Amino acid sequence: MxxxxxxxxxxxxxxxxxxxxxxxxxxxxxxxxxxxxxxxxxxxxxxxxxxxxxxxxxxxxxxxxxxxxxxxxxxxxxxxxxxxxxxxxxxxxxxxxxxxxxxxxxxxxxxxxxxxxxxxxxxxxxxxxxxxxxxxxxxxxxxxxxxxxxxxxxxxxxxxxxxxxxxxxxxxxxxxxxxxLPSWYLWSAFFAIILFVMSLLLKPHFVVLIAFSGVLLHYIKSRRIKRNILASLVVLIFMTGFVYSVDYVFNNVFKQHHRDRFNILLGQKVDMSGIGxxxxxxxxxxxxxxxxxxxxxxxxxxxxxxxxxxxxxxxxxxxxxxxxxxxxxxxxxxxxxxxxxxxxxxxxxxxxxxxxxxxxxxxxxxxxxxxxxxxxxxxxxxxxxxxxxxxxxxxxxxxxxxxxxxxxxxxxxxxxxx
Structure with a gap:
């Protein structure tokens, strides 16, 4: 052979x-x-x-x-x-x-x-x-x-x-x-993308409220309540920090043409003769x-x-x-x-x-x-x-x-x- x-x-x-x-x-x-x-x-x-x-x-x-x-x-x-x-x-x-x-x-x-x-x-x-x-x-x-x-x-x-x-x-x-690799890495990335997009469309406190509702629902449905309470709090803190950081990152890290493309995609801006x-x-x-x-x-x-x-x-x-x-x-x-x-x-x-x-x-x-x-x-x-x-x-x-x-x-x- x-x-x-x-x-x-x-x-x-x-x-x-x-x-x-x-x-x-x-x-x-x-x-x-x-x-x-x-x-x-x-x-x-x-x-x-x-x-x-x-x-x-x-x-x-x-x-x-x-x-x-x-x-x-x-x-x-x-x-x-x-x-x-x-x-x-x-x-x-x-x-x-x-x-x-x-x-x-x-x-x-x-x-x-x-x-x-x-x-x-x-x-x-x-x-x-x-x-x-x-x-x-x-x-x-x-x-x-x-x-x-x-x-x-x-x-x-x-x-x-x-x-x-x-x-x-x-x-x-x-x-x-x-x-x-544990699947929670992928799920975390997936939810981070969702939170990022939601933070561009809604006020941060509304997004945090939605995130809190999701964490609370998961906490209630979990059978291991005593084990998950600390983890749930940590997750909520990270999610809150992430949501409130989106506006800064979007306006100070992204380039203007990147911001324009996201705004057009999300319907926040119409520019058919320019960036769109x-x-x-x-x-x-x-x-x-x-x-x-x-x-x-x-x-x-x-x-x-x-x-x-x-x-x-x-x-x-x-x-x-x-x-x-x-x-x-x-x-x-x-x-x-x-x-x-x-x-x-x-x-x-x-x-x-x-x-x-x-x-x-x-x-x-x-x-x-x-x-x-x-x-x-x-x-x-x-x-x-x-x-x-x-x-x-x-x-x-x-x-x-x-x-x-x-x-x-x-x-x-x-x-x-x-």
Missing amino acids: KNQSVSNNIDWITVTIYVALVVIGWMNIYSADMTSTSDYYFDFNQNYGKQAIFIGLNVILITVILTIDAKFYEKFSTVLFGASLLLLIGLFLFGKTIAGQRCWYAIGSFTLQPSEFAKAATALALAKFLSESQINLKNVNHQIIGLAIIALPVLLILPQPDPGSALIFLTLIFVLNREG YNTNQAEIAIGSGGWFGKGYLEGTQTKGNFVPEQHTDYIFTTVGEEWGFVGTIVLVLLFVGLILRILYLAERQKTKFSRVYGYGVASILFTHFFVNISMVIGIFPTIGVPLPFLSYGGSSLWAFTILLFIFVKMDANKVNEW
Whole structure:
């Protein structure tokens, strides 16, 4: 078995879905970027031509990933994680600021976003930590270390500021939960989000009253009243402090454009010609596609450049307008199929390291997919999260390819782990 070719063991279902998404992505970038002066498909002065180069280099990248021994990724996971953190730190000194964000290194006309590559490195580091035999996430010290691995890149990315990328890293907590982290962490995060939103809509004392009612109801229903009374009081104190801190954080920590996006999403502000323009135009474009779309290269909103950044974060609007509801459903099914396939493969891995990494890959891809589409259709604030394999950009495409194909290599190698 050890002499079997890697190609014989690769999960071709995963690879086929990946190729389909990359091709669909390029086709829609071409449509969004094509002008009347575009003479041919590979005009390297245009975004679609540059994306073709990125895709071509992807073939080399995939070959390298599949050639390297799968054990390399486990052995050097900590080194890769450390290198990714150094690259994030370096942005504060050498980073290029684009649209108010210091997220890129500039190499001539080419830019590189290290936070995209840090996702795979963080997933590897988390998998390495959790695969150690003595690790038990019921242990508080182990919980702190696991959460710290996720928090380190987040703390370096938030000041850039890049809340979208920071959010992606935070969702790796689902991987910790899968491996034994107590569920109250997730429930606490869920209720914190609810309290945050309620605090933006209601006066703080009303929110505290609602929170107090919820804690009291839980206290009354609890069978262990004597044990829970102190815990209930502590929870209520923390909730009260959190509620009264929301207004300060919202007005002093968030940037103005972040505040505007939340206010528009929550109906507190209407600005269809300003900060809400992108989302409004995206909704118009998608809605105009109807059931079957206007036809490839026939989107009037797309050709009229009504949707800003349509080739990057808003690429889904091109799918909606030109391919219609049916086209968007096919795209969604491809993503869902890829994520479910990764989860299936993760469960059949022979090593804990590979399994945990697989769950990390699924978590990152799902969050990108869900947040991007939610953002485009107006049910989530615009925070600059690309759609995997479809949005324009070398950093994005290469980072997602690395993330996925490291796992493909691990899965192909499992026959040698008997």
